Amino acid sequence: MKYFIANWKANKNYAEATAWVTEFSDLLQKNTELQTKLENGTVGIIICPPAPFLSLLQPLTKQFKNVFIGAQTVSDKESGSFTGEVTAKSLEGLCSYTILGHSERRINYGETNELLAVKTAQALKAGIKPILCVRDASDTIFENVTFIAFEPVSAIGTGSNMPAQEVIETKKTLQLPQDAIFIYGGSVNAQTAPEYLQSDEIHGFLIGGASLQPSSFLDIVVQG
Numbered sequence: 772m773k774y775f776i777a778n779w780k781a782n783k784n785y786a787e788a789t790a791w792v793t794e795f796s797d798l799l800q801k802n803t804e805l806q807t808k809l810e811n812g813t814v815g816i817i818i819c820p821p822a823p824f825l826s827l828l829q830p831l832t833k834q835f836k837n838v839f840i841g842a843q844t845v846s847d848k849e850s851g852s853f854t855g856e857v858t859a860k861s862l863e864g865l866c867s868y869t870i871l872g873h874s875e876r877r878i879n880y881g882e883t884n885e886l887l888a889v890k891t892a893q894a895l896k897a898g899i900k901p902i903l904c905v906r907d908a909s910d911t912i913f914e915n916v917t918f919i920a921f922e923p924v925s926a927i928g929t930g931s932n933m934p935a936q937e938v939i940e941t942k943k944t945l946q947l948p949q950d951a952i953f954i955y956g957g958s959v960n961a962q963t964a965p966e967y968l969q970s971d972e973i974h975g976f977l978i979g980g981a982s983l984q985p986s987s988f989l990d991i992v993v994q995g
């Protein structure tokens with residue numbers, strides 16, 4: 772399976788998120804070839820909107836096989852008096868995945884490896900699979916995490932994607948578990964995607980900017 776993960780980051784309001792879901796559903800309904808790839812497990816789609824829109828995605832997961840909902844982070848707290856926190860427990864039964872350790876959170880919100888170890892444990896306890904983002908070999912890969920997104924900071928949102936060969940070379944320097952799902956993120960679009968998809972070493976993408984429009988996201992997904 773090649774995984775295509777949409778990371779909307781902190782974008783869209785309620786109306787825009789609703790419109791995205793409607794358009795995405797319409798486009799997917801018309802694309803029988805892609806539906807077949809979803810059904811036979813060639814392609815998997817994980818959509819990670821801001822937390823207020825997570826449940827808007829639920830109908831899509833019922834309508835199409837191998838379409839999943841992902842959060843962009845979870846709290847390090849389990850539950851209780853932590854006003855404003857979105858806990859893994861509150862996402863149980865709604866989200867199958869959560870992104871953790873995105874460089875934007877490490878850099879802007881001071882998320883350390885220590886904190887991320889706790890968040891990872893909370894996600895796993897709630898039955899939510901972490902998609903752990905690492906920038907290089909210095910970011911810790913925690914036990915029981917198999918889904919790793921390699922995202923070099925210089926490639927994120929810059930239009931300057933890291934060539935596939937360099938991604939594969941870097942992969943060798945990471946302490947990955949044997950059964951790792953290894954995906955790449957950083958300025959992926961329909962033009963940059965093909966060189967990565969050719970390689971068995973890279974199992975998909977984390978897609979930011981190009982996931983904000985259903986059409987530009989699906990232009991990448993159909994290549995899977």
Ligand code: PGA
Nearest residue numbers: 927928957958978979980
């Ligand atoms: P980008 O973002 O595709 O806009 O470069 C990727 C990411 O940060 O996940």
